[in-house]
Each structure stands twice: as C-alpha cells, then as structure tokens.
Amino acid sequence: MFPSQHFLLSLSFFFFFSFIAHASVPPSATFKYVNEGDFGEYIVEYDANYRVLDPFAQPFQLCFYNTTPNAFTLALRMGTVRSESLMRWVWEANRGNPVGENATLTFGTDGNLALADADGRIAWQTNTSNKGVVGFKLFSNGNMVLHDKNGKFIWQSFDYPTDTLLVGQSLKLEGPNKLVSRASEKENKNGAYSLFMEDKTLAMYYKSPKASKPLLYFLFNDLLSVAKGPLKRVTFLSGLELEYEGAKSFGGTLTLRRPKYNMTLSYLRLGIDGNLKIHTYEDNADWSAWQVTYTLFSRDSWETECQLPERCGNFGVCEEDQCVACPSPKGLLGWSKNCQPAKVNSCGLKDFYYYKLEGIDHFTAKYTKGDGPMKQDACSSKCSKDCKCLGYFYHTQSSRCWIAYDLKTLTRVGNSTHLAYIKAPNK
Numbered sequence: 001m002f003p004s005q006h007f008l009l010s011l012s013f014f015f016f017f018s019f020i021a022h023a024s025v026p027p028s029a030t031f032k033y034v035n036e037g038d039f040g041e042y043i044v045e046y047d048a049n050y051r052v053l054d055p056f057a058q059p060f061q062l063c064f065y066n067t068t069p070n071a072f073t074l075a076l077r078m079g080t081v082r083s084e085s086l087m088r089w090v091w092e093a094n095r096g097n098p099v100g101e102n103a104t105l106t107f108g109t110d111g112n113l114a115l116a117d118a119d120g121r122i123a124w125q126t127n128t129s130n131k132g133v134v135g136f137k138l139f140s141n142g143n144m145v146l147h148d149k150n151g152k153f154i155w156q157s158f159d160y161p162t163d164t165l166l167v168g169q170s171l172k173l174e175g176p177n178k179l180v181s182r183a184s185e186k187e188n189k190n191g192a193y194s195l196f197m198e199d200k201t202l203a204m205y206y207k208s209p210k211a212s213k214p215l216l217y218f219l220f221n222d223l224l225s226v227a228k229g230p231l232k233r234v235t236f237l238s239g240l241e242l243e244y245e246g247a248k249s250f251g252g253t254l255t256l257r258r259p260k261y262n263m264t265l266s267y268l269r270l271g272i273d274g275n276l277k278i279h280t281y282e283d284n285a286d287w288s289a290w291q292v293t294y295t296l297f298s299r300d301s302w303e304t305e306c307q308l309p310e311r312c313g314n315f316g317v318c319e320e321d322q323c324v325a326c327p328s329p330k331g332l333l334g335w336s337k338n339c340q341p342a343k344v345n346s347c348g349l350k351d352f353y354y355y356k357l358e359g360i361d362h363f364t365a366k367y368t369k370g371d372g373p374m375k376q377d378a379c380s381s382k383c384s385k386d387c388k389c390l391g392y393f394y395h396t397q398s399s400r401c402w403i404a405y406d407l408k409t410l411t412r413v414g415n416s417t418h419l420a421y422i423k424a425p426n427k
Helices: 003-022 378-386
Strands: 031-034 047-057 059-066 072-078 088-092 104-107 112-117 122-123 135-138 142-149 154-155 164-165 170-172 178-182 188-198 202-206 217-219 231-236 241-246 250-257 266-270 278-279 290-295 315-319 322-328 331-333 352-358 360-362 391-395 400-403 408-412 418-424
Touching: 047 135, 088 164, 135 331, 142 400, 178 266, 188 266, 231 266, 322 352, 322 408, 360 391, 360 418, 378 391, 378 400, 378 418
Parallel strands: 315 408
Antiparallel strands: 031 104, 047 059, 059 072, 072 088, 104 112, 112 122, 135 142, 142 154, 164 266, 170 231, 178 188, 188 202, 202 217, 231 241, 241 250, 266 278, 278 290, 315 322, 322 331, 352 418, 360 408, 391 400, 391 418
16 A cells, blocks of 8 residues: 555544534433432232333333342333333343432433443443444334434443333344343342354243353244254244344244234343233224233144243143142142152162153253163163252153253153153152
C-alpha cells in the first residue's frame, strides 16, 4: 500500500471512530429511575410486589419486581390494567443477581443502560458506552432497544431471553441459543430445565444435582430439523409457529397449533416444571385475557406429561399423564408426593440388592440410546460399582442399558421386556 493510501485509510478510521465517540444521547432522552415508593396494586405473576417505571408500549411496561424481600428484578410486564387479568413477566435483565431498595436504572449520555444497587454495585448493564447510541425505545412487540442516529439497533432485549420468547424473537447460532427455566415461583434464578438449539434440532434437558451432565428428556428431531447443520435460527411466529433455518441447508416451519384468532400477543415459555407452553393475551378481553394456547407435554400433543422428569416428584410411576404408583421392594404402592426411593447408605455389594419392575422406562430412555449392547449382568455390575447409581434400566430385546443417578418419574409402557432394577438396602 502506498504511503498516501495508508494515510487516507488511517484518516477515515480516525474520523469514523471520532464520530462514534462523539455521538451521544441528548440530555432530554436520558433518565434515572430509583427503586422506591409504593408497590403496585394489581395482580401479577408469581404473586410479586412491583413498582412501575415510565417506559410503556401497550401491553408492555418496565418494572422492578420481587418475590422475596429486598431482592428485585428489572423486568418487562405484559398485560393491561383494563382487562383485570394477571399480568406476566416476559423478559428479565438480572435473573439470579437481584438488587435492593433504592437501586437505580440509569440511561446516560454515553449510551449505556445500567442497573446498580444503592451502593453503586453494577448488577446488569448493556455495555453500550460510546458505541453511537442516541436513544432508548420500547416497541409494542416487547422489544426494548438502544439505537443509533439512523435507527440501527446497537442493543436489543430480544437478544437476551431467559425462559421466554415473544413473537418475533429468536434463538440463534451466533447469539442466544437457549431458554432456561425459572427455579421456582419464589426463587428467581436459573432452574433445572433448558431448551437448547443444537446442531440440527432443538433439545430439552433436565439438570439433576446428582448427575454429572444434563439429562435429555425431549428431542424435536422428528418435528423440526435441518438436513445439514448447523441450525442457524429458530423464531417464534404469531401463527403459533416455529420458523427455522439452517446455515447450510433449507429450513421450514413447525406449526404448533392452528390459531383461532389474532395470536400476535403471545409468548412461548419453558416453565418451572419443564413443560413448554404458549400463552396468548386477548387485548380486547375484559377478564380472563390470558389463554394457554399450546402445551407440548399433554395428552393432546406430541408427548405425554409422563415424559416430564419431575411429573411425579422425587419418585413415582406415571401412566396416561397421571402418577399411579410408588415403587417399593414390596411392590407398587399408592402414589403420593411423599414417595421416595429407599435410601442405600453403603456401597458394599452385600449391603444392597435390586428389586425388579417390568414394563417400566426411565425418562431418559426414550430419547437416548443408553449404553451397549451389553448383557444384563454387565449393566447391573456397572450400577453396582457406582455408589451414586440408584438403579438401572434394561431393554432385553435391544440389550441397551441406562444407569440412573436420579430416578424421578418412571413411565409405564406396554413392553414387558423394558425392565427397571432399583437399589434397596439389605436390612
């Protein structure tokens, strides 16, 4: 490169970055909100206390909310006062990292949006300082954006889902590639369930504290997949559809349910229980504005509730969406929420035995291949030598073996060659 060309290129870069650095938010467009004052009086999801902030685009409003004292989340609320229906939280900034009373949300002239505790600790921010941001906007589709002078989005909330996708929001290869459930109604941190965009399809996992890696409990392979990976994008559409495309191959559209009316105000959520549902808001309704318009795990869908890992709590047999029995060394007993596997306190081979259940599968067996083929004795030995193993599952016809570190929901199946062997202590 000639010296003159090098000089001109350097000069152009200098002016470009100087322009970006000097582009700033007009003082009239900046704001600072303090988490203080009275709580709102209307019913909201999780029975939360909340304080409303100014940003509003019907039916979305920015709020602080908490479900435990002095632990607030900055979130978008969906719903209107007029309908007298429950209002729901569809986006969160700082899940698992709450702020307290007198926390601040600040949008400064440098273009950064920051949530800070009263002592100045930054709990969450957009990291958009001096990147050309000139304004903040909340759109009527629920997307909250920071934009430059040309309207280009420098940052958008649609790129940071937690457990929820709004209409038009996507999981992406180069971006957000998963949804993670909430821990519980009271505890706002990451829960046990996740929906991942994998190489060619979507997959759902349960994270057990007893297992070394998340356990697969549903795979969209027969419903949504590309011939050649990777999967580039999956977008939730207003027609209760998932539109997907591959980076190297064609995609398609998975229709979850045929809409009966305008479904634009809908969201797809991975629930606390691991189920995947669509909730739709009827903006013109005076009451009962929310409807569950799709449920993945149900008798009317592709998969039954029995495939949900915690459908029967810590232990139980599920059949036709219902928990029907509590396994025990004495046989199948009536199920209750108190059903627990017998506790084995010693790893010595003489200190435990296995009791057998026929026609029973573990929730991992349907969508994973297990180990093998191997003989049943080898499967049994594998579990017996592992202190953390609570039981094993064996398919006699295929000679496949599944080792279980967490039992949870077992499913009754029609094939009697699907066997379960559960550890119990020798007395």
